[in-house]
């Protein structure tokens with residue numbers, strides 16, 4: 035529900051000396067990404083993807099840095115970033131598991147998978163394990179309905195999931 | 209009638225012509241060796257307006273959900289004024305039940321790129337953005353590889369075979385989304401491309417007049433563009449020899465259902481997957497022939513014809529013909545993406561409706577009150593019914609809520625609400641008895657409505 039906005043007016047921002055969006059990243063983005071678009075704002079999604087790729091989430095300070103880099107206000111970048119489910123504005127685990135809960139996956143038994151994951155990781159969807167290893171999420175249709183049920187483990191899609199191959203996948207993740 | 213030869217799947221092994229285990233990425237060299245980019249060369253030698261005429265004559269209709277005639281869309285562009293004009297390729301594919309564009313991107317992305325190049329030549333578009341959903345990680349990589357190959361071989365970039373368009377060398381870029389279904393709606397997509405939240409725009413103006421960055425923009429689905437090369441190659445008459453024509457007596461302005469189509473079938477069948485066949489094949493044929501029957505020999509209970517937005521077909525609609533007229537004939541919203549979801553006799557239709565309502569309440573962008581509130585209320589009511597706490601008036605309330613929201617009743621900006629409307633309404637109506645059996649009957653006195 036992208037339209038639910040949290041009141042962040044009183045929130046304090048953890049800051050660090052070193053920039054998240056550092057000079058090397060900016061140079062690369064300038065060279066490889068910005069020229070593709072007629073406006074700098076259009077690079078918002080690619081820049082946020084880059085930051086999340088580098089740091090595993092998007093810290094508030096990085097939102098400010100993105101705004102400065104693209105000539106926008108932090109509010110504009112925040113407005114965009116908070117709309118999209120894939121951008122994490124809170125730290126997440128080292129591994130992200132996204133279990134598809136849409137129709138084809140539900141009728142093909144996604145519930146058993148999700149229950150097994152809940153139990154094994156001892157967390158509810160939306161949460162991160164205490165050791166910071168896994169974040170569990172439910173996702174909507176991942177475009178793999180013919181091989182349901184399915185889930186994304188980080189950037190890798192696993193199809194035709196069963197309780198057996200679930201264990202294997204979990205064990206393969208460091 | 210089954211298709212004689214694979215067209216979109218020419219290089220992608222698919223039953224009955226090939227085995228999906230043999231699928232692999234088709235690179236530029238193999239694409240060209242099997243006749244690829246010949247249609248582009250042919251198109252470049254033609255005046256742009258003539259290319260549009262060919263697509264128009266073929267009556268190619270959009271494969272992204274709405275079925276709008278592509279050639280007609282292309283001719284809505286204003287005359288070029290030397291400024292920039294864009295192609296936005298809709299590779300957001302997020303409609304539950306839909307996984308056909310992914311097949312083309314994974315294995316034969318040059319078919320899409322060739323279609324883009326032809327469209328850019330025909331419509332005088334200098335820059336293409338392929339908007340691909342964020343969860344398609346492997347697909348974005350395959351596509352990037354193909355785009356790089358296309359640049360290296362003079363399809364795009366400086367010195368492109370297309371020549372300069374609007375005073376610029378044609379470019380093609382990939383733009384990754386970040387997990388929002390609404391960015392598949394064409395103007396939500398444009399907002400997202402501009403770096404904003406994916407809030408659909410009020411139309412008009414239509415994108416062809418003022419689209420990306422305020423400039424004329426054509427938006428087409430992956431499969432639609434992939435179809436353009438084969439049409440240029442073999443001509444409109446060949447294309448129209450497949451699929452279904454207009455019913456007798458229909459005026460020629462009414463678009464028909466010509467050509468082949470990708471059907472992505474999931475759910476309770478023996479062999480789910482993406483199949484290519486003519487438009488207008490029967491659902492029963494798709495299930496029995498293409499998918500080798502119902503799983504475990506169970507009985508057919510219902511199916512969704514093309515992504516959950518389209519509503520449902522009931523047990524007596526097993527032989528429905530899957531073409532663009534299905535909406536009128538079978539009281540559903542339409543063919544949609546032809547992502548077919550099949551239900552067997554054990555399927556709980558209340559759970560199906562609840563799942564769908566949850567999807568829409570989660571993905572509503574929140575701009576329009578009927579959609580934002582209506583989808584979550586429908587979800588809450590359906591949860592209540594599923595858990596056994598429903599009352600019979602809940603069913604009427606559901607139908608009233610559903611029927612009042614959507615761009616078609618004129619209360620919302622985009623079609624997401626219509627999808628929710630049709631899905632919930634048709635499931636409750638076509639499986640009314642099942643819903644009735646799940647709620648407690650009660651007598652109630654209607655109170656006068658205030659307001």
Ligand SMILES: Cc1cc2nc3c(=O)[nH]c(=O)nc-3n(C[C@H](O)[C@H](O)[C@H](O)COP(=O)(O)O)c2cc1C
Nearest residue numbers: 270271272298300301302392393394428429432623
């Ligand atoms: C809520 C919503 C979601 C949509 N999602 C997609 C999508 O993921 N992919 C797509 O091609 N079209 C999608 N569409 C349809 C597009 O708005 C548009 O009609 C289509 O991309 C046009 O291309 P076509 O004419 O080639 O089909 C969606 C429409 C709505 C209302």
Ligand code: SF4
Nearest residue numbers: 573575576579620622
């Ligand atoms: S209909 Fe729903 S999804 Fe579409 S613009 Fe309105 S609130 Fe957003």
Ligand code: FES
Nearest residue numbers: 134139176178179
């Ligand atoms: S419904 Fe799960 S991948 Fe489509």
